[in-house]
Amino acid sequence: MTKRILLLGLLGLAFLTFVGLGVWQIERLQWKQDLIxxxxxxxxxEPVDPPRAVTSDDEYRRIRLNGTYMPDADTLTQAVTKLGPGFWVMTPMKMDDGRVILVNRGFITQDFKDKAAYLAPSGQVSVTGLLRLTEPKGGFLRTNDAAAGRWFSRDVAEIALARNLTSVAPYFIDADASGSPNAYPVGGLTVVAFTNHHLQYALTWFAMAALTIIGGIIVMRRSDRGDDSA
Structure with a gap:
């Protein structure tokens, strides 16, 4: 009898744990759906003017910029897109109010590293794009090396320091695609995707909870047949 009670107690604890995990995944599912x-x-x-400060709730907000590019301060950061491996062209734009905002003007392949191929337009320009949060400390297992000109992430503060930029906004803008499909840099390649497996996880935990119920029934039936020797 003692053995059966202990086993049923463990199964009951497992049942409550699995149900709790399933409910938590349902809550996560609702949160993820709301985020998406x-x-x-x-x-x-509709695009809005660039903010001065941002939070995580501002990421992917559509922004409108009006200013002048600073082409002598371009930074190429390594990228892999649907067009293959290459670089993002990060060019600071000086706004009328004196602020500087880094603009990811788009993607170039490794064959277009010649500056003439991606030279920014001169004079006053207008750009629309998506606000992106800075990417500090380099890429996965790779650290930015400003001195060697090797950039693996779009770290706004580090790029600003390397290019001697001041009054830089703490974010960057992914520019929309340009009107010409063959023009470099190629904008509009921002990937907006969120993994959402919470329903599958919830069903898995609830299934595990159901198995503990089945296990409890089996234990009780064996006890009724006198199989519990304790």
């Missing part, structure tokens, strides 16, 4: 809906609304909203 809010980001989708930002992406398709």
């Amino acid at each position: 809906a809010r980001v989708d609304a930002r992406i398709h909203a």
